[in-house]
Amino acid sequence: xxxxxxxxxxxxxxxxxxxxxxxxxxxxxxxxxxxxxxxxxxxxxxxxxxxxxxxxxxxxxxxxxxxxxxxxxxxxxxxxxxxxxxxxxxxxxxxxxxxxxxxxxxxxxxxxxxxxxxxxxxxxxxxxxxxxxxxxxxxxxxxxxxxxxxxxxxxxxxxxxxxxxxxxxxxxxxxxxxxxxxxxxxxxxxxxxxxxxxxxxxxxxxxxxxxxxxxxxxxxxxxxxxxxxxxxxxxxxxxxxxxxxxxxxxxxxxxxxxxxxxxxxxxxxxxxxxxxxxxxxxxxxxxxxxxxxxxxxxxxxxxxxxxxxxxxxxxxxxxxxxxxxxxxxxxxxxxxxxx
Amino acid sequence: xxxxxxxxxxxxxxxxxxxxxxxxxxxxxxxxxxxxxxxxxxxxxxxxxxxxxxxxxxxxxxxxxxxxxxxxxxxxxxxxxxxxxxxxxxxxxxxxxxxxxxxxxxxxxxxxxxxxxxxxxxxxxxxxxxxxxxxxxxxxxxxxxxxxxxxxxxxxxxxxxxxxxxxxxxxxxxxxxxxxxxxxxxxxxxxxxxxxxxxxxxxxxxxxxxxxxxxxxxxxxxxxxxxxxxxxxxxxxxxxxxxxxxxxxxxxxxxxxxxxxxxxxxxxxxxxxxxxxxxxxxxxxxxxxxxxxxxxxxxxxxxxxxxxxxxxxxxxxxxxxxxxx
Ligand SMILES: Cc1ncc(C[n+]2csc(CCOP(=O)(O)OP(=O)(O)O)c2C)c(N)n1
Ligand SMILES: [Mg+2]
Numbered sequence: 218x219x220x221x222x223x224x225x226x227x228x229x230x231x232x233x234x235x236x237x238x239x240x241x242x243x244x245x246x247x248x249x250x251x252x253x254x255x256x257x258x259x260x261x262x263x264x265x266x267x268x269x270x271x272x273x274x275x276x277x278x279x280x281x282x283x284x285x286x287x288x289x290x291x292x293x294x295x296x297x298x299x300x301x302x303x304x305x306x307x308x309x310x311x312x313x314x315x316x317x318x319x320x321x322x323x324x325x326x327x328x329x330x331x332x333x334x335x336x337x338x339x340x341x342x343x344x345x346x347x348x349x350x351x352x353x354x355x356x357x358x359x360x361x362x363x364x365x366x367x368x369x370x371x372x373x374x375x376x377x378x379x380x381x382x383x384x385x386x387x388x389x390x391x392x393x394x395x396x397x398x399x400x401x402x403x404x405x406x407x408x409x410x411x412x413x414x415x416x417x418x419x420x421x422x423x424x425x426x427x428x429x430x431x432x433x434x435x436x437x438x439x440x441x442x443x444x445x446x447x448x449x450x451x452x453x454x455x456x457x458x459x460x461x462x463x464x465x466x467x468x469x470x471x472x473x474x475x476x477x478x479x480x481x482x483x484x485x486x487x488x489x490x491x492x493x494x495x496x497x498x499x500x501x502x503x504x505x506x507x508x509x510x511x512x513x514x515x516x517x518x519x520x521x522x523x524x525x526x527x528x529x530x531x532x533x534x535x536x537x538x539x540x541x542x543x544x545x546x547x548x549x550x551x552x553x554x555x556x
Numbered sequence: 557x558x559x560x561x562x563x564x565x566x567x568x569x570x571x572x573x574x575x576x577x578x579x580x581x582x583x584x585x586x587x588x589x590x591x592x593x594x595x596x597x598x599x600x601x602x603x604x605x606x607x608x609x610x611x612x613x614x615x616x617x618x619x620x621x622x623x624x625x626x627x628x629x630x631x632x633x634x635x636x637x638x639x640x641x642x643x644x645x646x647x648x649x650x651x652x653x654x655x656x657x658x659x660x661x662x663x664x665x666x667x668x669x670x671x672x673x674x675x676x677x678x679x680x681x682x683x684x685x686x687x688x689x690x691x692x693x694x695x696x697x698x699x700x701x702x703x704x705x706x707x708x709x710x711x712x713x714x715x716x717x718x719x720x721x722x723x724x725x726x727x728x729x730x731x732x733x734x735x736x737x738x739x740x741x742x743x744x745x746x747x748x749x750x751x752x753x754x755x756x757x758x759x760x761x762x763x764x765x766x767x768x769x770x771x772x773x774x775x776x777x778x779x780x781x782x783x784x785x786x787x788x789x790x791x792x793x794x795x796x797x798x799x800x801x802x803x804x805x806x807x808x809x810x811x812x813x814x815x816x817x818x819x820x821x822x823x824x825x826x827x828x829x830x831x832x833x834x835x836x837x838x839x840x841x842x843x844x845x846x847x848x849x850x851x852x853x854x855x856x857x858x859x860x861x862x863x864x865x866x867x868x869x870x871x872x873x874x875x876x877x878x879x880x881x
Contacts, residue, residue: 549859
């Protein structure tokens with residue numbers, strides 16, 4: 218069931234990917250300028266997965282995500298101004314500054330949580346699937362999580378229940394350890410798991426599973442579409458492993474723009490890519506996607522550059538808004554403890 | 557004496573114990589890479605990955621594995637990256653490590669050391685900033701220490717590793733890069749002995765972990781106002797050196813307790829109860845507690861700052877106890 222994107226959808230997908238890339242590049246630069254953000258995790262290099270999968274969700278669908286959440290929130294339509302404000306700890310932030318980067322959540326967009334505990338989001342996603350089934354809602358719950366989650370027991374407990382009760386859940390495992398690029402930069406090591414294939418550990422639970430190139434939005438779109446249809450038709454959960462290579466600038470605590478700001482023109486002028494970063498940009502899903510659009514004549518260079526310029530201008534404004542926005546009243550630290 | 561950072565002092569305790577006792581193993585997420593803060597830096601190169609063991613992200617199984625290995629006679633030192641993640645290991649810690657000695661009628665020894673860091677610093681938000689020591693002092697069978705400076709970090713950790721019971725060594729992340737004199741070579745501090753950090757005659761201020769630094773600052777400020785504060789660092793919450801505290805109260809008649817954890821059902825509540833049972837007659841004023849307010853730790857810098865008990869609040873509480881106003 219391959220569905221080709223029409224031109225408008227294709228450009229919308231590009232817009233989302235650019236939005237995420239530029240949002241996080243902006244964040245890294247802001248942090249570097251001396252504005253304290255706390256430790257944060259970026260989605261650079263993984264944008265295709267979230268952008269393509271989340272574009273398929275219906276308004277009533279739910280999402281549970283992790284510490285690597287900015288891309289998911291933006292793909293779902295979060296306002297960059299309020300997201301930046303949250304990350305900078307401002308009152309105008311989505312969570313009044315209480316959540317910060319690690320816990321930025323927008324309930325109105327269907328987010329159940331962004332858990333900073335490895336594995337924390339997975340049972341929550343299953344719980345939403347359980348509730349949706351009980352309530353008879355045509356809602357699917359998508360749990361986004363990293364490959365590291367398969368090292369925690371709670372993953373298997375959650376998978377088991379979702380399978381036993383045929384819950385409308387999509388387990389979206391974003392495996393960013395598919396290459397070892399980040400390790401030399403001091404990133405967490407890749408998966409410490411005995412299985413060679415993550416999808417192999419899922420099969421015995423009777424949950425359909427597939428692995429796709431997480432940097433190929435069409436591939437992600439196809440498997441996600443199937444998973445959503447299965448969930449909506451009462452067929453139960455699906456496990457998807459979206460494989461990407463870790464961005465070299467990704468660090469556990471302080472990401473750095475070690476590959477420089479992405480130049481979309483790398484897509485049509487590969488000679489402009491600095492020698493040191495050739496490997497990275499050759500695999501970068503964003504640059505690959507731009508090249509595909511270009512080759513398929515869905516967009517010309519002028520249109521792509523114009524879209525990028527608009528996204529950047531909007532984000533610059535959003536960052537200015539967040540930087541200028543007031544901090545919350547210190548006394549508000551004690552609000553919201555109980556409902 | 558050498559001047560070391562708190563994290564270097566921890567590293568040196570681990571290095572010396574690994575060298576001294578072949579039964580010592582360092583186990584945890586990324587420990588062979590040095591850990592996120594460098595506590596285990598260089599240890600894998602020196603002792604090999606057989607004894608400095610990287611694990612999967614599996615806190616529950618790490619705690620259980622270390623407990624089982626300890627029952628076999630090894631002396632595992634495990635690292636839990638943030639105290640917030642120890643929630644995943646509480647079954648093995650509370651139901652197994654803490655109780656196997658007792659339930660076996662004393663047959664099994666569990667010489668396990670759990671190293672973990674905690675505290676609000678750097679806007680980590682509600683799942684990376686908690687102070688949870690009160691959970692552990694509620695569990696019979698666990699010993700709980702909280703070093704407040706580099707020398708104690710080394711001495712208490714060394715003692716913990718040599719102890720035959722499970723000991724939780726709770727470090728404070730904000731202290732990791734503070735410096736202090738650390739005795740050269742073997743350095744142990746008996747678990748269960750408090751330290752007098754500053755003598756004073758007007759009021760006893762018992763402070764734990766990072767709050768010791770704050771308490772000393774407050775004592776300096778109040779000295780200028782004519783209030784002489786005696787600062788005591790219990791170092792070990794369980795067992796607790798109540799004698800040192802009551803001896804101080806005999807002199808001062810006044811007590812203020814400071815910790816970073818939320819006040820409700822915290823270490824301060826326990827100490828307050830023990831003091832009023834053991835030393836009610838010495839008290840000339842109600843006891844005051846200073847901790848964080850009863851809320852999760854917020855992420856925003858201004859909210860985090862409002863949340864963490866600071867010098868101003870502590871000074872206010874001490875003044876009130878001393879001056880009665
Ligand atoms: C329960 C728990 N253990 C350890 C950590 C520390 N930690 C934060 S991110 C991370 C790696 C997680 O890897 P993965 O799930 O693959 O997510 P990624 O960061 O690669 O997206 C670890 C170990 C944590 N946050 N929670
Ligand atoms: Mg990963």
